[in-house]
Amino acid sequence: MPSLKNIISKLCHSPRQDTHTPTRPAVSPALPVSSVTTIPAAKKAVKSKKKTKTKAKVAKMKISSRECNGDDGEVDDSHSRSPSPDPTIETWQMETDAVTVIEKQDKLSAPIKNDIEQNSMVKLASKLNGAVVSLKKAPSKEKPNKDQLFMTALHTTNPFKTIATRKESSPSLPESLTSCLRSSLFPRVPPYLKFISHDETIPLKIPTAIQKHLKWKLTTITPIVVKKTLTNSGFRLVKSECDTAECPQEETVDWIGIWGKHMKSIMFRAIKDGQKMNHFPGTFQIGRKDRLWRNLQKLASKYGVAEFGIMPKTYVLPHDLKILKHDWEKYAANNERWIIKPPASARGTGIKVVSRWTQIPKKKPVVVQRYVSKPYLINGSKFDLRLYVLVTSVHPLRIYLYKDGLARFASVKYNDELSSLNDRYMHLTNYSINRLSKNYTPNEDFAACEGHKWTLQTLFQYLKTEQNVDINALWESIKDLVIKTIIAGEASISSLTKANITSRYNCYELFGIDVLLDEDLKPWLLEVNISPSLHSASPLDIHVKGPLVAAVLNAAQFHVPRAEQAGLPYDSRLYTVYLSKEERDKHIIYTNMEDRDLYLRDILSTLTPDDVRHLLQAEDELTQSGALQRVFPTRHSHKYLPYLAGPRYYNRLFDAWETRYADDREPGVELLRALCDMGYHLQTPGVPLKRAAAQQLDRCRMTWTRRRRPPRRGPPCPRSRRSGPLRSRSGPSLPQAPRAPAQTRCPARRLSRRPPRCSPAPSAAPAASPSPSPPSPSPSSSPSPPPPSPPRTDLNMNECDEKEHC
Ligand code: ADP
Numbered sequence: 001m002p003s004l005k006n007i008i009s010k011l012c013h014s015p016r017q018d019t020h021t022p023t024r025p026a027v028s029p030a031l032p033v034s035s036v037t038t039i040p041a042a043k044k045a046v047k048s049k050k051k052t053k054t055k056a057k058v059a060k061m062k063i064s065s066r067e068c069n070g071d072d073g074e075v076d077d078s079h080s081r082s083p084s085p086d087p088t089i090e091t092w093q094m095e096t097d098a099v100t101v102i103e104k105q106d107k108l109s110a111p112i113k114n115d116i117e118q119n120s121m122v123k124l125a126s127k128l129n130g131a132v133v134s135l136k137k138a139p140s141k142e143k144p145n146k147d148q149l150f151m152t153a154l155h156t157t158n159p160f161k162t163i164a165t166r167k168e169s170s171p172s173l174p175e176s177l178t179s180c181l182r183s184s185l186f187p188r189v190p191p192y193l194k195f196i197s198h199d200e201t202i203p204l205k206i207p208t209a210i211q212k213h214l215k216w217k218l219t220t221i222t223p224i225v226v227k228k229t230l231t232n233s234g235f236r237l238v239k240s241e242c243d244t245a246e247c248p249q250e251e252t253v254d255w256i257g258i259w260g261k262h263m264k265s266i267m268f269r270a271i272k273d274g275q276k277m278n279h280f281p282g283t284f285q286i287g288r289k290d291r292l293w294r295n296l297q298k299l300a301s302k303y304g305v306a307e308f309g310i311m312p313k314t315y316v317l318p319h320d321l322k323i324l325k326h327d328w329e330k331y332a333a334n335n336e337r338w339i340i341k342p343p344a345s346a347r348g349t350g351i352k353v354v355s356r357w358t359q360i361p362k363k364k365p366v367v368v369q370r371y372v373s374k375p376y377l378i379n380g381s382k383f384d385l386r387l388y389v390l391v392t393s394v395h396p397l398r399i400y401l402y403k404d405g406l407a408r409f410a411s412v413k414y415n416d417e418l419s420s421l422n423d424r425y426m427h428l429t430n431y432s433i434n435r436l437s438k439n440y441t442p443n444e445d446f447a448a449c450e451g452h453k454w455t456l457q458t459l460f461q462y463l464k465t466e467q468n469v470d471i472n473a474l475w476e477s478i479k480d481l482v483i484k485t486i487i488a489g490e491a492s493i494s495s496l497t498k499a500n501i502t503s504r505y506n507c508y509e510l511f512g513i514d515v516l517l518d519e520d521l522k523p524w525l526l527e528v529n530i531s532p533s534l535h536s537a538s539p540l541d542i543h544v545k546g547p548l549v550a551a552v553l554n555a556a557q558f559h560v561p562r563a564e565q566a567g568l569p570y571d572s573r574l575y576t577v578y579l580s581k582e583e584r585d586k587h588i589i590y591t592n593m594e595d596r597d598l599y600l601r602d603i604l605s606t607l608t609p610d611d612v613r614h615l616l617q618a619e620d621e622l623t624q625s626g627a628l629q630r631v632f633p634t635r636h637s638h639k640y641l642p643y644l645a646g647p648r649y650y651n652r653l654f655d656a657w658e659t660r661y662a663d664d665r666e667p668g669v670e671l672l673r674a675l676c677d678m679g680y681h682l683q684t685p686g687v688p689l690k691r692a693a694a695q696q697l698d699r700c701r702m703t704w705t706r707r708r709r710p711p712r713r714g715p716p717c718p719r720s721r722r723s724g725p726l727r728s729r730s731g732p733s734l735p736q737a738p739r740a741p742a743q744t745r746c747p748a749r750r751l752s753r754r755p756p757r758c759s760p761a762p763s764a765a766p767a768a769s770p771s772p773s774p775p776s777p778s779p780s781s782s783p784s785p786p787p788p789s790p791p792r793t794d795l796n797m798n799e800c801d802e803k804e805h806c
């Protein structure tokens with residue numbers, strides 16, 4: 001039971017408990033959606049009564065959701081866990097919304113429920129901090145004022161500019177936490193974890209209450225620089241599928257981040273709320289060379305080659321063999337060169353430059369591409385660019401381009417004679433190939449134009465000063481290529497994400513995009529790597545990739561999970577994908593609007609709670625951009641919107657937002673702050689029951705961590721070493737059969753794997769899954785990466801760029 005001192009302290013440190021339950025902003029009657037979001041004044045009195053009931057209901061639901069622990073599949077997961085006081089961090093509590101406050105009150109002991117005592121506490125609290133705090137909510141006498149303010153939310157007006165911004169509007173963290181957490185720009189938004197560089201000599205100081213939650217699941221491809229960044233930032237790296245005495249399986253369950261291989265879209269359903277993975281479903285649509293080409297080809301045929309001819313013409317064999325033959329003959333007179341590549345490989349594997357028809361495999365699945373035979377040369381050598389591109393959200397699309405990168409040179413000087421086509425050191429620029437050449441010179445100095453690898457920054461400097469190149473124009477054309485490349489996969493990624501992800505928190509992705517400059521400095525897209533190598537053995541590599549990793553993790557915005565103890569909870573409501581009826585209506589209206597001017601004029605006038613959630617995340621994210629330049633959305637990126645598969649609501653919302661606030665963000669931020677201050681952004685609809693049940697089913701189906709066996713009756717497996725009670729995270733210790741360490745598992749154990757308890761009826765199985773079903777799933781709360789080396793299917797993709805050992 002919380003002590004009175006604690007409660008008073010809470011009151012003193014929660015300056016916004018006086019805020020009433022947020023009401024929806026009303027809108028100008030002139031606006032097309034006014035009927036959707038305006039709360040008619042006459043209904044308000046009734047509503048305020050109803051609200052009290054609803055709150056009580058929600059509070060009940062919360063409690064019951066905890067009790068059933070999500071097992072029955074009908075838990076309303078869109079509601080957050082509320083924080084509880086942490087003895088180690090008493091001085092700061094995240095502000096909670098009105099609902100949580102009520103729930104807390106419910107939990108307090110009976111005397112505290114007593115109004116008189118409450119009021120005396122309020123008085124005491126008011127005396128202590130000088131703030132007007134009222135637990136007993138003043139019936140909405142003041143509400144209309146705020147609503148009226150919302151009503152003035154016309155096209156160019158910030159309705160809150162008349163409200164003096166309160167100093168404490170952005171929660172300030174106590175000093176003990178500022179080293180490891182960054183507060184949001186907005187009240188009632190939990191802070192984000194800070195990631196520091198891999199080479200920081202003093203690791204972050206993190207209170208134990210937080211640190212115990214910082215678990216990162218290791219995979220076989222987690223790069224060293226990522227591991228260093230994580231350990232410096234206070235994370236514990238837990239092994240995948242580990243099940244030994246030192247690292248029992250339970251320990252690996254509650255990880256909050258993973259840096260692993262891409263996996264099949266359906267596997268993403270196993271990612272839990274509060275966990276983040278470095279991929280989106282469906283990115284193989286740009287990660288495979290054949291799919292990338294097909295997607296770009298569609299756009300080129302629709303919008304013209306002038307816009308989408310960003311990749312050298314490609315033929316996907318054997319399907320395109322006839323067309324290739326036709327074009328081959330057409331260009332034969334020019335002694336055209338072609339390059340043959342496997343459709344889903346990397347590091348130059350299986351690549352050949354050819355000029356004779358007989359060299360073309362007629363039946364094998366390969367891509368054949370026109371060879372860019374006049375590349376831009378520096379000191380006579382060909383080079384390509386490695387760009388790093390971060391996508392933090394697909395709908396709305398948010399793309400960042402890292403300002404640094406790599407220029408990788410071929411180790412033999414270039415000529416375009418037919419006789420030299422076999423020289424891979426001349427025609428291919430992959431590091432993994434050229435490092436084997438006797439001519440290869442490493443470049444240890446990131447600032448030097450030496451050797452066969454330069455940083456992008458050094459290259460640009462060189463082009464500017466030595467070659468008089470307009471690098472601003474070059475950067476613009478690179479940005480254009482990057483945006484179009486991501487747009488090429490947007491439709492599929494977006495629909496697979498929608499189908500398989502139930503929290504917008506779950507995904508972000510870093511891409512490595514390879515580009516070749518031709519003699520006119522036109523950038524040509526060569527390929528997209530969905531797991532770009534972050535191998536950083538040389539000082540030059542680490543100079544580029546070290547800060548990149550920290551920047552990516554910071555922009556991905558991790559919260560402290562389950563840290564009720566620390567009062568910093570991850571709040572799942574902020575990332576819900578579910579919309580209220582009003583929100584859905586607004587989406588329909590603005591998605592169907594044909595005229596950009598119309599939506600620009602109106603879409604921001606009626607911000608819904610869901611709009612606010614999206615906008616605030618993007619604003620918080622933008623504060624982390626630093627070396628990552630946001631290239632989409634920007635003030636000018638609306639020109640790309642027509643290229644998307646269809647009009648998309650959130651992209652329009654951001655178009656309007658950027659058009660209005662790109663040059664001066666503060667009024668926009670202030671508007672969002674005021675809305676968050678009221679807890680408006682925390683209004684979420686419940687998870688539809690059907691969907692919740694389906695999700696639960698999916699989770700059972702998709703997790704494939706080993707199922708815990710019931711206690712064994714017979715003698716323990718002879719090779720088993722471990723015995724003793726099963727360590728349970730939350731409940732009491734359970735009696736457990738002796739367990740063998742993972743490596744020495746008894747074969748009988750493997751054979752005895754059973755289908756999961758809630759294994760789906762055939763009709764409930766995801767019929768959409770185009771791929772072979774995953775390895776036998778078992779009900780566990782933790783997803784694991786795919787099993788080792790799954791057979792390559794057409795859904796496998798360019799999984800790994802250059803491996804750690806390259
Ligand atoms: P991988 O995924 O195996 O690295 P890439 O498509 O990146 O395959 O090609 C490897 C190298 O081959 C590139 O770095 C580039 O130097 C060269 N290359 C690829 N495609 C072309 C092309 N169309 N024209 C000229 N050179 C190319």
